[in-house]
Amino acid sequence: MIGLMEDHTPWDSLSADHIRTPAFNGVVSESSNGSKEFSVSLDLVPDDILERIFTFLPIASMIRATAVCKRWYDIIYSSRFLWTHMLPQRPWYFMFTSNETAAGYAFDPILRKWYDLELPYIDKSSCFVSSSCGLVCFMDNDNRNIISVSNPITKDCKRLLEPPGATFPDYSTIAIMVDRISHKYTVTLAKSKQIPEDYVRWDFSVYKYDSWVGTWVTAVSEVFLGWRGGDDSVICDGVLYCLIHSTVLGNVNPRHSVIMYDLVAGPCETSLMQKSILVPCSLTCGRLVNLKEKLVLVGGIAKHNRPDIIKGIGIWELQEKQWHEVARMPHKFFQGFGEFDDVFASSGTDDLVYIQSYGATALLVFDMMQKQWRWSVKCPVSKRFPLQLFTGFCFEPRLDIAT
Secondary structure, rough: OEOOOOOEEEEHHHHHHHHHHOOOOEEEEOOOOOOEOHHHHHHHHHHHHHHHHHHHHHHHHHHHHHHOOOOHHHHHHHEEEHHHHHHOOOOEEEEEEEEOEEEEEEEEOOOOEEEEEOOOOOOOOEEEEEEEEEEEHHHHHOOOOOOEEEOOOOOOOOEEEOOOOOOOOOEEEEEEEEEEOOOOOOEEEEEEEEOOOOOOOOEEEEEEEOOOOOOEEEEEEEEEEEEEEEEEEEEOOOOOEEEEOOOOOOOOOOOOOEEEEEOOHHHHHOOOHHHHOOOOOOOOEEEEEEEEEEEEEEEEEOOOOEEEEEEEEEEEEOOOOOOEEEEEOHHHHHOOOOOOOOOOEEEEEOEEEEEEOOOOEEEEEEEEEEEEEEEOOOOOOOOOOOOOOOOEEEEEOOOOOOO
């Protein structure tokens, strides 16, 4: 259920008088300076002109416009022209707290407002999340065979078939990729499980689900030596990237690496570990982000000789298998989070990267094009007890993508 945060009233229940634009009756009126003004009824405006007008609206305004009349509703929901020509929409960030319901607040960076949002068919907030082109993929944390794909705006949702592989893996991660032309999507699930009575070797498998086929297939399976899978992955330009962790005891630097698997080309003779790319420095944690089909790493920079303590946050972009530093969070913003754990939430789309501490509701936004850091407006969710945790993810708000 989506609603404007100013009055907590859902869009679905808003009266016509509350959202309708001022009436146009087509009569001539006198202005204050004595000149004549003409008002024109929007009923006389052709559909193609209305479509053009709607392309300049933010997504939140478009949703409100659908409640004005049936004609506007039909234009916005049925017109392919509208979505292929509209101005780019900035990604929203959905923030929620650990509880038994998947309800929270979504931040709109264009209007700089928070909206009340309830995720469809998601039983609880403890889940793994990935998003692409308006669709969000959820995997239940307690039962990782429960995977759903949904559009948070239209509330369209689909439960996927149970994936193959280990029922209770030690680590797992999901990623989704949506084709922007056909709207078909691919979901990947990477599972990692320690081989029994062996502290060094780990099974690592990747499973792939294609929406146009409707079934899971095993894409690749290997045994890692001294490395294990994690809970972070992303698909960029048809390539799956997974963050893996060293299991070797002692002062190993760096402790993270990135493996890649080409979903289009399929298996090759070279192992995943042989093609892995070490992270640029010692990190407390790393988050992989797809920004315009380029792989971006947001990492917590560890203190020297103290790999479990974070001293800052950096952003790097992968170019021809080499990491190039984009930015480091200024210390005043790092301090603005208050107590910052060694792990944190971060996701992004388009040119925006969102960063959030698990222990607070503060949300920081980094614009890759402008190279600018900026706080969001204050989130309405409140911290009710000291150990309460918060998390979130970003997604593109779209009305034209279905599961």
